[in-house]
Amino acid sequence: MNAAAITDPERLWSAQEVLMRPSPVPAAAGVYGWHFKEAPHADLAVGSLLYVGIAPRHMANRTSTQNLRKRVRYHYRGNAAGSTLRLTLGCLLGLELRRVGSGKRMTFGRAGEAALSQWMAENARVCWIEQNEPWTMESELISQLDLPLNLDQNRHNTFHDRLKELRAQARQRARELPISA
Structure with a gap:
């Protein structure tokens, strides 16, 4: 496992770079x-690795069709319904958070998602x-590193319960509010 490529990379990429065409992000698994x-959040370290993800996601009976390019670009410009990273960052x-559409999906609405995209453009690399088989490396990284924004496989992290509670509170508030247009 070459964890240094993730924990102490030679280069970090901005939203502007990732979203340009052609994108530097490979359409490959990783x-x-x-x-x-x-x-x-005030309890988290500045300038450090806080979250890891994978593409494609490995499930019991299949593998998703996602790749690094699709996933990374979505995190930068998508919405909280399709990105657990965006959901977490927005809550923090x-x-x-609001229910949208039929009321089953939750996002931060147009203005909130735009504000989050702007914050990520300024701060996320x-x-x-x-x-x-990225799921193998993801499990190793989560078990060995302090990755406070990862919830899955990360109950041992000191920030886990706080993050889980913040997200649950945001969802509960969204359920109490009318569906957003």
Whole structure:
């Protein structure tokens, strides 16, 4: 496992670089790591790796069709319904989560998602490593590193319960509010 490519990368990529065409992010399987210039919460370290993710996601009976390029680009410009990283960051930054559409999906609404994208453009930097079976490396990284924004497989992290509670509170508030247009 070459964890240094994620924990101490030679290069970190900005939203502007990742979203340009052609994108520097490979359309391949792999692991990505998110580093932040400004921490999204006062209890988190500035300038450090806080989250790792993978593409494709490995499930019991199939593998998703995602790749590094699709996943990383989505995190930078998507919404909280399709990105657990965006959901987490928005909750930590105090954005209001709302039910949208039929009421089953939750996002931060147009303004909130735009504010989150702007915050990420200013503060979030990403790196990646191509890996044929990224789920193996993800598990190793989560078990060995302090990755406070990862919830899955990360109950041992000191920030886990606080983050889980913040996200649960945001979802509960969203359920109590009317569906947003």
